[in-house]
Amino acid sequence: MAKNPSLVSLQSIIVLTICTFLFGMGQFHRAAGAIVAPVWQEQFSLNADQLGFVISVIFIVNIFAQGFIGTLLDRIGPRRIISLFLLILAAGTLACIFANSFIGLVLARIVLGTGLSVGGVGMYMLLARNFDASQFGYLNGLMVTLGGIGGLAATYPLAYAIARFGWTNVFIGLSVFTILIAGAIFLTAQKEPADKPKTTGPRIRYWDLVKDKRVQPLLVMACVIWAPITAITGLWGGPYYKAVHALTLEETGLFQMLFFCATMASGTAFGLIDRWTRFSRYSVILTGALVSSASLITLALTPDIPLWGANLLLFVMIFAQQFYVPLIAQLRQVVPDAAIGRATSLYTIAGVSAIPVFQTLFGIVIEHSGSLPDPLKYRLAFGMMALLVLTPTVVFALSRHARLPR
Numbered sequence: 132m133a134k135n136p137s138l139v140s141l142q143s144i145i146v147l148t149i150c151t152f153l154f155g156m157g158q159f160h161r162a163a164g165a166i167v168a169p170v171w172q173e174q175f176s177l178n179a180d181q182l183g184f185v186i187s188v189i190f191i192v193n194i195f196a197q198g199f200i201g202t203l204l205d206r207i208g209p210r211r212i213i214s215l216f217l218l219i220l221a222a223g224t225l226a227c228i229f230a231n232s233f234i235g236l237v238l239a240r241i242v243l244g245t246g247l248s249v250g251g252v253g254m255y256m257l258l259a260r261n262f263d264a265s266q267f268g269y270l271n272g273l274m275v276t277l278g279g280i281g282g283l284a285a286t287y288p289l290a291y292a293i294a295r296f297g298w299t300n301v302f303i304g305l306s307v308f309t310i311l312i313a314g315a316i317f318l319t320a321q322k323e324p325a326d327k328p329k330t331t332g333p334r335i336r337y338w339d340l341v342k343d344k345r346v347q348p349l350l351v352m353a354c355v356i357w358a359p360i361t362a363i364t365g366l367w368g369g370p371y372y373k374a375v376h377a378l379t380l381e382e383t384g385l386f387q388m389l390f391f392c393a394t395m396a397s398g399t400a401f402g403l404i405d406r407w408t409r410f411s412r413y414s415v416i417l418t419g420a421l422v423s424s425a426s427l428i429t430l431a432l433t434p435d436i437p438l439w440g441a442n443l444l445l446f447v448m449i450f451a452q453q454f455y456v457p458l459i460a461q462l463r464q465v466v467p468d469a470a471i472g473r474a475t476s477l478y479t480i481a482g483v484s485a486i487p488v489f490q491t492l493f494g495i496v497i498e499h500s501g502s503l504p505d506p507l508k509y510r511l512a513f514g515m516m517a518l519l520v521l522t523p524t525v526v527f528a529l530s531r532h533a534r535l536p537r
Contacts, residue, residue, distance in 0.1 A: 154278025220246025268460030272402015290384030419454025
């Protein structure tokens with residue numbers, strides 16, 4: 132059956148709703164780290180290195196899970212695999228409340244990260260199977276906006292709920308909600324047409340994709356799509372605002388909520404640019420990465436930056452980082468249908484692999500900066516992030532294979 136380009140059919144609404152929940156659940160758990168980090172740091176007496184590892188271990192697990200996630204989705208189908216992994220996510224969320232040490236918390240986060248690993252690839256595959264390739268960039272941007280509500284919920288609302296009810300009760304509620312979503316997806320996805328288009332074509336191995344010169348610069352750039360955002364909204368934003376600007380947990384949640392508003396707005400903005408303008412994806416990707424780097428460099432070089440200035444620069448950085456919308460659209464453009472699952476798995480591996488690197492290196496800079504004042508420690512960490520973003524950006528900018536016609 133041909134892909135249905137309509138966005139108003141029953142099948143399209145079901146698929147887009149599933150994709151929204153998948154992206155939203157991922158955004159929530161990635162962002163929640165910045166809110167629960169100070170709570171866990173105090174309760175479990177974690178140093179900066181341990182805290183960085185506890186938060187980032189879900190991304191390490193995600194990396195290793197991607198190799199078989201794409202294969203499972205291809206062979207068994209998105210409905211059963213997505214539902215199963217959401218149940219694993221619920222189990223990991225619940226396990227966190229039974230942890231009584233650093234090791235116990237790490238083990239619980241490993242289970243949680245395993246369940247979370249289906250989100251990105253599952254969403255990309257559903258979009259690729261059910262919609263025309265010309266709509267992929269716009270729909271991905273739309274999912275960033277709608278699914279961003281999950282990340283938004285993990286900011287001030289999560290901080291407020293933790294302050295009022297305690298983090299263990301909040302995590303019990305999250306686990307129950309995830310189970311309900313898994314059941315709803317399993318039941319609603321059954322209503323999709325039985326002749327839903329499947330991935331066809333010659334077998335393409337992971338190594339074939341890695342060798343493709345059109346894919347290589349995209350994978351290089353994918354290394355910095357999520358890590359800069361997650362380093363701030365998923366972990367170090369909370370400690371930064373507490374140490375440098377003396378904000379409370381709820382005040383930090385308000386600013387984290389602002390940052391997710393940036394994510395939601397820019398998802399739609401980049402999606403509309405990809406759909407309705409003639410700008411090359413190469414130029415849009417490069418501009419976004421350079422603006423993000425410039426924001427981090429300014430943060431690193433500005434002493435005694437006021438709260439409003441830090442918020443503005445972080446807002447701009449997070450807004451500009453949504454260049455991953457045209458990046459994944461370009462990947463969809465160059466990869467045949469037969470390789471969508473494996474290509475998006477590679478893309479996700481590259482993007483997720485950098486997250487623990489950014490988060491851990493940020494913590495190492497903070498932890499090992501000696502007796503330097505906290506504001507200077509964080510300026511050094513922001514400078515390190517800027518260099519990490521600039522390096523693949525330069526490689527991408529110089530690659531002639533990245534400059535593809537629309």
